[in-house]
Amino acid sequence: MLRRPHILCVWLGIVILAAYLRLNDLGQRPMHADEATGARILSQRIENNHYEFNPQHFHGPLLSLSSQAISQIAGESSWQTLSKQTLRMGPALTGILLVLTPLLWQRKIGAPAALTTAALLATSPLFVYYNRMYIHESLLLLLAMLTLPAVFKLVEKPHWRTATLTGLGMGLMFATKETFAISIVAWLIATAVYLVVRQCQWIEPKNTSLPIKEYLISALIISFVAAVSSSFFYSNGFRSFDGVVDAIRTYFIYETTAGHEKALNYYLHFLIWPKHLMGNWWSEGFIALLAIVSAAICIRCRAQRGVILYIVIATVAHFIIYSLISYKTPWLMLVPWAHACLLAGLAARSFIGHKVATSIFTLILLLGLSYQTQQSLQASGRLANDSRNPYAYVPTSNDMESLQEWLKQLSPQTQTLEPITVIGSDYWPLPWYLKNFASIGYWPEWDEATMNAPLVFAMPAQMSAVELALQETHVALPRSLRANVSITLFLRNDIWDQWTQTEHD
Numbered sequence: 282m283l284r285r286p287h288i289l290c291v292w293l294g295i296v297i298l299a300a301y302l303r304l305n306d307l308g309q310r311p312m313h314a315d316e317a318t319g320a321r322i323l324s325q326r327i328e329n330n331h332y333e334f335n336p337q338h339f340h341g342p343l344l345s346l347s348s349q350a351i352s353q354i355a356g357e358s359s360w361q362t363l364s365k366q367t368l369r370m371g372p373a374l375t376g377i378l379l380v381l382t383p384l385l386w387q388r389k390i391g392a393p394a395a396l397t398t399a400a401l402l403a404t405s406p407l408f409v410y411y412n413r414m415y416i417h418e419s420l421l422l423l424l425a426m427l428t429l430p431a432v433f434k435l436v437e438k439p440h441w442r443t444a445t446l447t448g449l450g451m452g453l454m455f456a457t458k459e460t461f462a463i464s465i466v467a468w469l470i471a472t473a474v475y476l477v478v479r480q481c482q483w484i485e486p487k488n489t490s491l492p493i494k495e496y497l498i499s500a501l502i503i504s505f506v507a508a509v510s511s512s513f514f515y516s517n518g519f520r521s522f523d524g525v526v527d528a529i530r531t532y533f534i535y536e537t538t539a540g541h542e543k544a545l546n547y548y549l550h551f552l553i554w555p556k557h558l559m560g561n562w563w564s565e566g567f568i569a570l571l572a573i574v575s576a577a578i579c580i581r582c583r584a585q586r587g588v589i590l591y592i593v594i595a596t597v598a599h600f601i602i603y604s605l606i607s608y609k610t611p612w613l614m615l616v617p618w619a620h621a622c623l624l625a626g627l628a629a630r631s632f633i634g635h636k637v638a639t640s641i642f643t644l645i646l647l648l649g650l651s652y653q654t655q656q657s658l659q660a661s662g663r664l665a666n667d668s669r670n671p672y673a674y675v676p677t678s679n680d681m682e683s684l685q686e687w688l689k690q691l692s693p694q695t696q697t698l699e700p701i702t703v704i705g706s707d708y709w710p711l712p713w714y715l716k717n718f719a720s721i722g723y724w725p726e727w728d729e730a731t732m733n734a735p736l737v738f739a740m741p742a743q744m745s746a747v748e749l750a751l752q753e754t755h756v757a758l759p760r761s762l763r764a765n766v767s768i769t770l771f772l773r774n775d776i777w778d779q780w781t782q783t784e785h786d
Contacts, residue, residue, distance in 0.1 A: 299403035308366035317710030324360035336531035372419035376412025398626025448506025467598035571625030678761035705740025
């Protein structure tokens with residue numbers, strides 16, 4: 282039996298490990314396209330103290346609002362001064378806090394299960410990799426895992442205080458990203474199954490009647506608190522109610538980016554199926570195996586049957602809903618996979634209390650955690666930007682980092698590189714790497730007005746037209762923008778000659 286000092290030491294060790302995996306070399310990886318667009322939104326907020334929600338292309342305001350405080354602490358008050366380290370600090374900190382969320386379940390599931398869940402959350406390569414990325418999902422994940430215990434407590438015994446906390450959590454989730462609705466649907470499905478099974482007296486506590494009135498009152502409280510709290514953020518503190526309308530409109534007019542449609546089994550293959558790449562075996566099947574053990578426990582362990590059943594249904598519902606949607610990206614699995622980790626952690630209850638079983642389970646758990654940690658170090662370390670890394674989704678080329686340095690070296694030796702011209706679309710994260718230049722023009726297609734620009738970037742779709750127009754006046758220098766996406770830099774002849782002359786001298 283673990284004593285309190287031992288439990289505290291284990292918690293401390295897990296948090297330290299989680300912090301190291303998420304904070305080490307945080308600014309090393311090149312800027313992802315989604316990170317760069319998020320950074321641009323943040324810069325508009327910190328420069329103009331203004332935010333306007335775009336319901337067609339972007340997500341909720343809470344990420345940029347929380348990041349604003351971090352950028353102010355770091356002394357970064359403009360687009361030019363923002364750094365990768367500062368941007369990623371918020372998601373990394375939410376990833377560390379995520380590891381502590383099993384404490385909210387400890388009275389219900391016990392310390393061993395809570396510790397096991399925390400360790401799985403701390404070391405999972407999925408969480409480690411995307412907690413180091415400036416996107417909305419890490420914040421959504423933390424809020425979901427803070428809200429879930431309140432949801433289950435409310436289902437067990439409705440109360441206005443619990444309903445208020447649940448509504449606040451859901452409102453903050455909505456203010457983070459519109460996909461929060463998937464979690465609400467999954468939790469509603471789990472709630473319905475739980476209540477039906479409880480009425481059949483298969484789980485504790487046995488009830489012969491449902492407190493319908495209390496559930497209806499709780500539902501009204503949740504709806505009201507969630508609506509008010511989310512509206513506060515979408516309306517800029519109740520100053521612009523167009524944002525509230527747009528928050529609803531986004532479900533009807535949001536435009537997904539083409540090219541992310543995937544098969545029904547994509548997520549299962551991505552997370553569980555073993556893949557041998559770059560000399561490593563990649564899989565988070567260990568969590569899936571523990572989750573299956575927990576589901577099996579549900580059949581024979583009456584005391585834990587209710588909580589296990591609820592989490593099983595919520596987890597499966599999340600996976601089914603996300604899998605049925607053709608648009609798929611790895612980071613959309615953060616919330617479902619955290620549910621799976623919570624379910625997997627519950628397996629510990631079956632083995633604790635019997636000396637031999639405890640020893641065997643502890644050994645297996647340590648081996649599994651070591652394997653996960655090794656994958657996390659590889660995925661977020663030297664292979665962080667390798668397109669073969671299963672967690673590196675459409676990574677930005679390292680060529681962009683070297684381009685930025687080369688332009689810095691080139692600038693002092695020429696009169697000016699401005700105005701810079703970018704021809705084409707889908708050019709992110711290029712603006713991040715050009716943010717220190719004041720005059721940049723973005724053109725959807727070639728225009729003769731840009732003929733004399735010192736520096737022209739051409740996207741693949743516009744490459745032929747730009748090359749034909751500039752073949753006599755500019756030197757073409759191929760570059761790589763993102764995985765399998767090239768970009769060509771056209772440098773005016775006089776600047777190229779000056780650069781080569783300087784290099785020879």
